[in-house]
Every structure is written in structure tokens, then in C-alpha cells.
Amino acid sequence: MVRSKKFTHSEYKKRLIKTWNEIAPRYHKRWAKNNIGPFKSSSELVKLANIRPGHAVLDLACGTGAITKRIATKVGISGKVVGVDSSISAIKIAKKEINNKTNLDFVLSDAEFIKFNKKFDVVTCQYALFFFPNAQKVLQNIRQYLKKNGTLALTLHGNKDTVPYFSSILDVITKFIPDYIPQGTPNLDRFGTKDQLKKIISQAGFANIKVQEYAFTYRPGTFSDYWQNYLKYLAKPLKEKIKTLSIVQKQKMKNQIKQNTLPYTKKSGQIIFPWRVLVLTAKCS
Numbered sequence: 001m002v003r004s005k006k007f008t009h010s011e012y013k014k015r016l017i018k019t020w021n022e023i024a025p026r027y028h029k030r031w032a033k034n035n036i037g038p039f040k041s042s043s044e045l046v047k048l049a050n051i052r053p054g055h056a057v058l059d060l061a062c063g064t065g066a067i068t069k070r071i072a073t074k075v076g077i078s079g080k081v082v083g084v085d086s087s088i089s090a091i092k093i094a095k096k097e098i099n100n101k102t103n104l105d106f107v108l109s110d111a112e113f114i115k116f117n118k119k120f121d122v123v124t125c126q127y128a129l130f131f132f133p134n135a136q137k138v139l140q141n142i143r144q145y146l147k148k149n150g151t152l153a154l155t156l157h158g159n160k161d162t163v164p165y166f167s168s169i170l171d172v173i174t175k176f177i178p179d180y181i182p183q184g185t186p187n188l189d190r191f192g193t194k195d196q197l198k199k200i201i202s203q204a205g206f207a208n209i210k211v212q213e214y215a216f217t218y219r220p221g222t223f224s225d226y227w228q229n230y231l232k233y234l235a236k237p238l239k240e241k242i243k244t245l246s247i248v249q250k251q252k253m254k255n256q257i258k259q260n261t262l263p264y265t266k267k268s269g270q271i272i273f274p275w276r277v278l279v280l281t282a283k284c285s
């Protein structure tokens with residue numbers, strides 16, 4: 001078996017930036033701008049973060065700005081929102097859809113190296129903590145820029161057993177293509193339970209930690225829709241890896257993926273996936 005070399009943190013991040021620069025438009029169109037599946041969490045995050053008019057809010061790893069804009073509406077003209085992301089393509093989409101909001105800025109930066117000359121009332125971060133190879137360093141940074149008693153509010157996917165949308169495909173593909181997820185990639189599942197999440201947040205020195213669990217659902221259509229859409233939205237390097245399989249292997253892989261989806265497939269052929277989401281709030285002491 002040919003094993004790809006192990007990524008260092010900076011190589012992993014470079015690759016992630018490239019991936020997000022490629023997929024941001026597709027991600028925005030399919031997920032972020034629609035209030036579907038896990039994105040039903042956006043309104044919960046804004047509610048639990050207790051964002052009020054006049055607040056200064058940092059939205060870390062803001063992506064295409066879907067939630068950042070919601071927050072801007074909430075803080076009003078007396079407040080301010082800064083969205084930070086390391087993908088220029090995501091930031092461009094976010095900026096394009098600002099709709100003349102003057103209380104909103106977007107900054108291109110790695111979450112590990114943010115620098116501001118002011119502190120925030122609230123820091124939000126939706127579906128991104130697991131992407132940071134040094135999540136602890138990012139959390140220390142956040143503390144530096146949160147006011148005393150300021151709020152940290154995070155949204156994460158539940159662990160893989162609770163999000164079969166991901167695991168139905170990935171558990172099988174990684175058997176057929178062992179280097180599909182290259183060595184050195186952080187485990188994206190590592191903050192997927194209440195205990196794991198609370199642990200890293202408390203290690204970073206936050207207090208009053210609360211985690212709310214949600215059981216959302218997502219309907220990707222039939223198995224064929226699910227599989228075709230997965231391929232359509234995939235970044236090029238992964239598409240290339242799938243192309244290396246023979247037709248027979250590909251069919252075998254597809255059959256095994258289909259088996260995984262059967263527990264969630266209705267008589268009509270439509271799949272309804274459960275989707276666990278965790279929303280954490282904590283205070284900066």
C-alpha cells in the first residue's frame with residue numbers, strides 16, 4: 001500500500017485553504033445560505049450567545065458570512081461584527097452579499113494568528129473548531145480578545161455515529177482509498193461529544209460551560225441524489241483519488257455505502273439522516 005507522507009500543521013492548513021478556496025461557492029449555494037439540516041443551528045447559536053444591540057462580535061471562521069450577517073442584524077447600527085476566515089474565496093462571497101451593512105467587516109486571517117486592538121463582547125465560531133490543528137491555541141487567542149465575562153459560542157457536529165451523512169460515505173471510502181484522508185489531518189470528530197468539547201474549553205480556562213444538543217434531520221433525496229451530490233461538491237484532489245479506482249471497485253464501494261444508508265431510507269426511497277449538533281456557550285473569566 002502506498003502511504004502518503006504525513007502532513008505538518010502548516011501543510012495541512014495550506015491544503016485546507018486551497019480546498020475552501022475551491023469549494024466555498026458550492027458550500028454557500030448548497031448549505032450555508034439555506035436554513036437546512038445542520039444549519040438550523042444558526043438561529044440557535046445567535047440566541048444562546050445572547051447577542052444584543054450594541055455588542056461587538058467576532059465571528060471566527062465565518063466562511064461565506066451566512067451567520068455573520070444574521071449577527072450584524074442583531075447588534076444593529078450601534079454594534080459591530082467582524083468576520084474572520086482564512087479563505088479569500090469565502091470572504092469574497094461574504095463581502096458581496098453585505099447589502100450595504102455598515103456595521104460589518106470581513107478580515108482574511110488564520111484563526112491562530114488573529115490580531116485586534118479591541119476586545120469583543122461575544123465570539124462565535126460555527127462548524128470550524130475541529131478544522132484547527134492547534135485548537136487550544138485558537139481558544140487562548142479568543143480569550144485574549146474577549147471582554148471579562150464575554151461569551152464564547154460554538155457550534156459543532158456530533159461525533160461520527162450521530163452524523164451518518166458523513167460516516168455512511170467516509171467509513172467506506174477510507175477502506176477503499178486508505179490515504180483519502182491524508183495522515184496528519186486532525187481527527188475532525190475529536191470534539192463531537194459533550195465531554196470532549198467541555199474538556200478542551202475548560203482546559204482553555206473558560207467558565208460556566210454549557211452544551212446544548214440538537215437532533216436535526218437532513219433529507220438528501222434518494223441514494224442516487226446523495227451520492228451524486230457528494231461527488232459534485234467534492235474538492236478536486238479527492239475527486240482525483242476516487243478516479244483511481246476501477247469501475248468494479250467503484251461499484252463495490254457504492255454498494256457498501258448504499259448499505260450504510262438503508263437504516264435511514266424510507267419506503268419511498270428517500271433518505272432522512274439524523275444529524276446531531278452541539279452548541280456550546282462559555283464565559284471568559
Ligand SMILES: C[S@@+](CC[C@H](N)C(=O)[O-])C[C@H]1O[C@@H](n2cnc3c(N)ncnc32)[C@H](O)[C@@H]1O
Binds near residue numbers: 084109110112
Ligand atoms: C464549515 S465552514 C463554516 C463557515 C461558517 N462558520 C458557517 O457556519 O457557514 C469552515 C470554515 O472554516 C474556515 N477555516 C478553516 N481553518 C481556518 C483557520 N485556521 N483560520 C480561519 N478560518 C479557517 C474555512 O475556510 C471555512 O470557511
